Amino acid sequence: MIRFNQVNKTYPGGFVALNNVNFSLAAGEMAFLTGHSGAGKSTLLKLMSLMEKPTSGSVHINGVNLSSVSYSQVPFVRRGIGMIFQNHNLLMDRTVFDNVALPLVIEGFGHKETKKRVEAALEKVHLTSKIRCYPHMLSGGEQQRVGIARAIVNKPPILLADEPTGNLDPKLSLEIIKLFEEFNDLGVAVLIATHDLGLIARLKYRTLTLKQGAMINDGLVEGLQGGSDE
Amino acid sequence: MNKQRETTKNHSSRPHTNVAAKLLAYFIRHLQQGIGSLGDLWRTPFTSVMTILVLGISLTLPATLHVFVKNAQSISQQWESASEISLFLKLSTSEKAAENLVKRLSLYPEVASVKYISAKTAMEEFKTTSGFGQALDYLSTNPLPATVLVIPTKHSSQPQAAEELLQKLTNEREVEQGKLDLEWLTRLAAITTLIEDIVVGIALLLCASVVLIIGNTIRLAILNQRDAIAVMKLVGATDSFIQRPFLYAGAWYGVLGGMVAILCVTALVHYFSYSLVALTDLYQSNFSLIGLSGGEMLWLLLFAIVLGLSGSYISVRKHIRAIEPTAE
Ligand SMILES: Nc1ncnc2c1ncn2[C@@H]1O[C@H](COP(=O)(O)OP(=O)(O)O)[C@@H](O)[C@H]1O
Ligand SMILES: [Mg+2]
Numbered sequence: 001m002i003r004f005n006q007v008n009k010t011y012p013g014g015f016v017a018l019n020n021v022n023f024s025l026a027a028g029e030m031a032f033l034t035g036h037s038g039a040g041k042s043t044l045l046k047l048m049s050l051m052e053k054p055t056s057g058s059v060h061i062n063g064v065n066l067s068s069v070s071y072s073q074v075p076f077v078r079r080g081i082g083m084i085f086q087n088h089n090l091l092m093d094r095t096v097f098d099n100v101a102l103p104l105v106i107e108g109f110g111h112k113e114t115k116k117r118v119e120a121a122l123e124k125v126h127l128t129s130k131i132r133c134y135p136h137m138l139s140g141g142e143q144q145r146v147g148i149a150r151a152i153v154n155k156p157p158i159l160l161a162d163e164p165t166g167n168l169d170p171k172l173s174l175e176i177i178k179l180f181e182e183f184n185d186l187g188v189a190v191l192i193a194t195h196d197l198g199l200i201a202r203l204k205y206r207t208l209t210l211k212q213g214a215m216i217n218d219g220l221v222e223g224l225q226g227g228s229d230e
Numbered sequence: 231m232n233k234q235r236e237t238t239k240n241h242s243s244r245p246h247t248n249v250a251a252k253l254l255a256y257f258i259r260h261l262q263q264g265i266g267s268l269g270d271l272w273r274t275p276f277t278s279v280m281t282i283l284v285l286g287i288s289l290t291l292p293a294t295l296h297v298f299v300k301n302a303q304s305i306s307q308q309w310e311s312a313s314e315i316s317l318f319l320k321l322s323t324s325e326k327a328a329e330n331l332v333k334r335l336s337l338y339p340e341v342a343s344v345k346y347i348s349a350k351t352a353m354e355e356f357k358t359t360s361g362f363g364q365a366l367d368y369l370s371t372n373p374l375p376a377t378v379l380v381i382p383t384k385h386s387s388q389p390q391a392a393e394e395l396l397q398k399l400t401n402e403r404e405v406e407q408g409k410l411d412l413e414w415l416t417r418l419a420a421i422t423t424l425i426e427d428i429v430v431g432i433a434l435l436l437c438a439s440v441v442l443i444i445g446n447t448i449r450l451a452i453l454n455q456r457d458a459i460a461v462m463k464l465v466g467a468t469d470s471f472i473q474r475p476f477l478y479a480g481a482w483y484g485v486l487g488g489m490v491a492i493l494c495v496t497a498l499v500h501y502f503s504y505s506l507v508a509l510t511d512l513y514q515s516n517f518s519l520i521g522l523s524g525g526e527m528l529w530l531l532l533f534a535i536v537l538g539l540s541g542s543y544i545s546v547r548k549h550i551r552a553i554e555p556t557a558e
Contacts, residue, residue, distance in 0.1 A: 049464070051554065
């Protein structure tokens with residue numbers, strides 16, 4: 001599903017953001033990606049969503065080697081990944097419905113099918129009542145859930161989240177993570193980047209840890225092993 | 231590989247739709263988007279109106295010149311076959327000598343017909359048409375010369391041949407002065423050709439500037455939507471999907487600008503017609519200005535749309551690709 005093979009990423013200017021990263025995530029697996037701020041978590045997710053290109057090494061997503069993807073094929077690779085960000089990236093001048101429907105409109109789905117899927121996605125994130133609202137009428141947590149609904153509405157096999165709980169209090173954060181667990185139960189591979197170790201500690205999931213661009217740990221985080229970090 | 235995935239997905243979502251229904255849905259979607267982007271123009275009313283006016287006014291100039299050329303050509307065609315030589319006879323010429331002259335002239339191989347207007351007839355005609363009426367009765371002598379109107383044969387009606395004939399006729403003893411109506415026609419023809427060349431030159435320059443202006447307006451629209459475009463790319467929108475509303479906007483600029491041009495040209499033709507009424511009454515001609523025909527209006531509109539589309543296409547190609555989604 002996701003496979004990194006000796007991936008290096010040096011930003012223009014010479015900063016080494018990723019240093020020989022190897023890992024893979026199987027279909028239907030769920031994992032956390034942790035590390036200090038600046039450790040390279042976002043960079044790693046950007047490589048997967050083709051926002052950045054690796055300096056060397058190869059990244060495979062859904063069986064496709066990303067280095068062989070041409071500019072015109074990029075959108076089709078991205079349709080196989082649901083992406084969620086700390087600042088939800090919603091279109092402020094469109095309703096919740098239109099925001100969630102966007103990936104379907106892009107893929108050319110019919111009106112009926114679109115409506116059905118959007119309603120199903122909003123129901124999963126418990127926002128059915130807000131379907132006609134504009135993003136500014138929602139709380140931070142609700143906006144984040146709209147972003148999640150948009151990420152899963154076209155049923156991608158992979159879900160990537162970059163600090164999805166960054167702005168939320170612990171209770172709301174846990175609710176968001178619960179949502180991800182539900183999608184994972186449906187067979188979606190989920191990778192969540194977060195520096196919120198307290199959150200990870202409460203759940204027993206595979207955890208990938210980055211430190212200055214290098215993958216220093218790949219496994220279950222037991223107890224509060226990395227608690228001193230943040 | 232991923233394209234395949236997409237198509238199979240689409241198939242499974244609409245398994246039983248036939249081709250006609252798909253085409254219809256495709257058409258409806260485009261129509262919706264087209265109408266939607268008309269609404270986009272309304273979001274920046276000032277810029278949109280300015281762009282539409284620039285396009286409309288830029289097209290008005292060459293279109294008006296075209297109308298001028300068209301009318302000039304129609305005048306030439308009307309008159310070329312009926313060019314007429316007026317010979318004003320010397321005041322001393324007697325009635326008898328004049329009749330003699332008319333006889334001689336009709337024997338010319340270049341002449342189709344000859345019409346004699348005596349000094350008296352000319353005076354009467356002048357009285358009724360000039361409005362001086364009774365006042366002219368106080369003149370002791372008739373100041374108007376007798377006139378012979380010579381219509382050349384078709385062959386001798388061409389500017390060059392008619393000119394030669396005029397030369398020949400003025401050499402006749404009784405003739406004081408000869409005037410060929412073709413003279414100004416030749417000039418008109420020359421001016422028309424010149425204007426045609428100017429039209430092409432101006433049109434090319436204006437079209438180039440119109441394309442650039444529309445391109446710039448679309449560029450601003452794209453930059454305004456920068457964040458939304460980034461989000462769309464993030465969730466897998468192709469460039470052609472993103473650029474579609476901007477291309478529609480360009481086409482709308484063309485439609486509206488073209489309509490402005492048609493209105494302006496029509497208004498100008500009306501305005502010119504009024505001032506021409508005075509002129510043509512003077513010449514007792516039933517000539518009236520021909521405006522743009524329906525077909526020409528359609529061409530103008532189509533041309534405007536092509537300009538609008540080209541401007542937005544150039545802009546879209548350049549600027550949409552440059553926008554990249556960011557995670558922040
Ligand atoms: N576009 C960029 N150009 C140069 N350096 C960058 C760029 N993006 C990120 N970096 C640097 O790369 C490092 C890793 O950043 P990032 O992947 O965002 O870390 P994290 O998400 O773990 O906080 C940071 O030190 C950052 O300054
Ligand atoms: Mg980050």
